[in-house]
Amino acid sequence: MPSSPLLQVEEVSKRFRVQGRELHAVEKVSFQLDAGKTMGLVGESGSGKSTLGRLVLRLLDANEGRIVFNGQDITKLSPKQMRPLRRDMQIIFQDPQASMSPRMTIGAAIEDAMAIHNIGTKAERQKRVDELLERVGLSTVVKYAFPHELSGGQLQRVGIARALSLNPKLVICDEPISALDVSIQVQVIQLLQELQKDFNLTYIFISHNLAVVEYLSDQVAVLYLGEVVEQGPAEELFANPTHPYTQVLLQSILKMPEDADKRQALTSIQGEIPSPFNPPSGCTFHPRCPFATDVCRQKKPERKLVGSQHSVTCHLAN
Amino acid sequence: MAEALLAIDDLRVQFDRGEDEVFAVNGVSFSIAEGEALGIVGESGSGKSVTLMSALGLIRENGKIMAGTAKFQGHDLLKMRPRQLEDIRGRDIGVIFQDPMTSLNPVMRIGDQIMESMLTHQYAGRREAFERTLQLLHEMGIPEPKARFRNYPHEFSGGMRQRIMIAIALACEPQLLIADEPTTALDVTVQMQILALLQEQRRKKQMSIAMITHDFGVATNFCDRIIVLYAGQIMEMADTRQFLLQPAHPYTMGLKNSIIEIGQRDRQLSPIPGMAPTLTEPPKSCSFASRCPFATERCRSELPALREISPNHHVACHRAEEVLAHAI
Structure with a gap:
């Protein structure tokens, strides 16, 4: 049965004015995401991946484009009209410590969202807090604790419990594991996977960790200076990375070698990410691209299909 | 094997x-040739930074070195004495930290900060220190050293700031560089450049590096x-x-298994259960x-010593041989 996607992002752009200058944070990004699936957004700092997540949630307003959630165009909804929809869209942050009030117990923090949306009685909400804590692998006594008494991994589980408290359809995971130790990262990834299966959650997974994005995502978009340079099904994109920037990103990951004589040469890409205030002409990646030609310096590349759903924004792709 | 430097x-x-009390480092022994x-690898709280920072006299005031x-x-x-240590730190041992923004002086031109380390340690006179600063900036891949000399830290990107930190650390040609998570805050392409x-x-x-x-x-x-x-002890x-x-x-194996790498879409995850101990008691x-x-039972009652199970391979596990032979 063909159904419409849970989320449609169409040609969305966001510009910030900073000290009289204009910064293009997100430029004409489009994607669709079906219920129960995961969209991975990757890119380096300043690529616009977090801004894009906030645009989808309407925590920021897009300057152009349309966001359709569950069949409804939410781009222009007023805060009041957005409110009932907020239950369906939640976010998990990178730093669970910073996203939790230090003066609120864990139980109160989880209950808070339900109270704001007038869900259930106090007793029902507290029962739900217990269920949620258990579901994310924490003991129910944690509800009496304050954030500073928990470890980073435990707090991130609380952040997940809080996000789930309203039975959302869409969860934006904004670098949810970046601040955690490796052994804890895997625990949280596994938990996110289980919860997705159990509750048919739809994720937008924002991360600079390409391997984790590849592991978790169905669809992936690679962002550079606010623009999607490559996007498509995760399997296809990682099997056949086509944009020079995607290739550079993948080459920059230091994998554990099989043996000491199979170590990676530490060879680096030239240059730095340019200032978003003054992006380069033509293809914004051209100053760092090993294959750049005159046309790349002068003309903005168009999005091209290189597979049935795999697209690349590069003059040289075919 | 070369002589131990540290x-x-x-x-x-x-x-x-x-x-x-927190028992952060519990009998750690190693040398750097x-x-x-x-x-030096470990998760937060494993003691990887504290070990080297204590040796350099750079731990917080509530930290006490009990032995060693x-x-x-x-x-x-x-x-x-603090004075003697100050002489060595920055001259014979250079240090770079994770976050260059908090380590650099925000109100001092970066060129002066690089020169300062040479002048403090009487490594060079003013003229020579200035020339060497320009040379260092060039070597660190910072374009237009002369112009950039006069810039402040906030005028640089994260990667460029880390290059400046490295320039300061290397200014007096140390024999040992301690790099404490030098690329953790950086993007992958920048990490590659710095490494x-x-x-x-x-x-x-011909410098030694301790990479935390x-x-x-x-x-x-x-x-x-x-x-x-792990828990302030060397496991392997x-x-x-x-x-x-x-x-x-088993901890090393568990950690290695915890890392998700490119091309592992179909793998099963096998996380290490639980979390690191709180260290409020000595192990x-x-x-x-x-x-x-x-x-x-033995593991729960007896502290395993770090022992050499094959040449230059030390493990603190009662069952290391069995683990190695995949006998368990």
Whole structure:
């Protein structure tokens, strides 16, 4: 049965004015995401991946484009009209410590969202807090604790419990594991996977960790200076990375070698990410691209299909 | 094997938190040879930074060194007066930290900051220090050294700031560079640039590097030898080759298994259960036992010593041989 996607992002752009200058944070990004699936957004700092997540949630307003959630165009909804929809869209942050009030117990923090949306009685909400804590692998006594008494991994589980408290359809995971130790990262990834299966959650997974994005995502978009340079099904994109920037990103990951004589040469890409205030002409990646030609310096590349759903924004792709 | 440049022996460090104490480093011994790149790997709270920072006299005020020696070129850093230690720090031992923004002086031109380290240590006179600063900026890959000399830290990107930190650390040509998570805050492409720069400098100057990191990819690609710390103790110490081919501590294996790499879409995750101990008591048995799939009664009652199970391969596990032989 063909159904419409849970989320449609169409040609969305966001510009910030900073000290009289204009910064293009997100430029004409489009994607669709079906219920129960995961969209991975990757890119380096300043690529616009977090801004894009906030645009989808309407925590920021897009300057152009349309966001359709569950069949409804939410781009222009007023805060009041957005409110009932907020239950369906939640976010998990990178730093669970910073996203939790230090003066609120864990139980109160989880209950808070339900109270704001007038869900259930106090007793029902507290029962739900217990269920949620258990579901994310924490003991129910944690509800009496304050954030500073928990470890980073435990707090991130609380952040997940809080996000789930309203039975959302869409969860934006904004670098949810970046601040955690490796052994804890895997625990949280596994938990996110289980919860997705159990509750048919739809994720937008924002991360600079390409391997984790590849592991978790169905669809992936690679962002550079606010623009999607490559996007498509995760399997296809990682099997056949086509944009020079995607290739550079993948080459920059230091994998554990099989043996000491199979170590990676530490060879680096030239240059730095340019200032978003003054992006380069033509293809914004051209100053760092090993294959750049005159046309790349002068003309903005168009999005091209290189597979049935795999697209690349590069003059040289075919 | 080359002579040890820095030899740390049975180091024990404790932090006083008022209501309780934290046993952060519990008898750590290792050495760094001349010209060697040693990777010190562990998760937060494993003691990887505290170990080296205590040796340099750079721990917080509530930290106490309870026992041990840290001999640099034969002289115990732990017995030195602050002045003597200051002489060595920044001259013979350079240090770079994770976050260059908090380590650099925000109101001082970066060129002056690089010169300052040379002038303080009487490494060079003013004229010479200025010339060398320009040279260093050039070597660090900072374009237009003369113009950039006069800029302040906030006028640089994160990667460029880390290059400036490295310039300061290398200004007096130290024999040992301690790099404490030098690329953790940086994007992957910038991480690659910084590691390439460090490797080039190390080769050129025959310098030793202690690379403190939580990233096995960084450690295994950069270092000659690797130490794995957990709960303030060395769990495993091996050449990178042995570390890659024959990890013998269940914690090392668990950590290696925890890393998701490119091309592993179909793999099953097998997280290490539980979390690291709180360290409010000194270890009396294996600190990893409660999370270890192979733990026995002995592991829960007897502290395993760090022992050499094959040449230059040390493991603190009662069952290391069995683990290695895949007998369990």
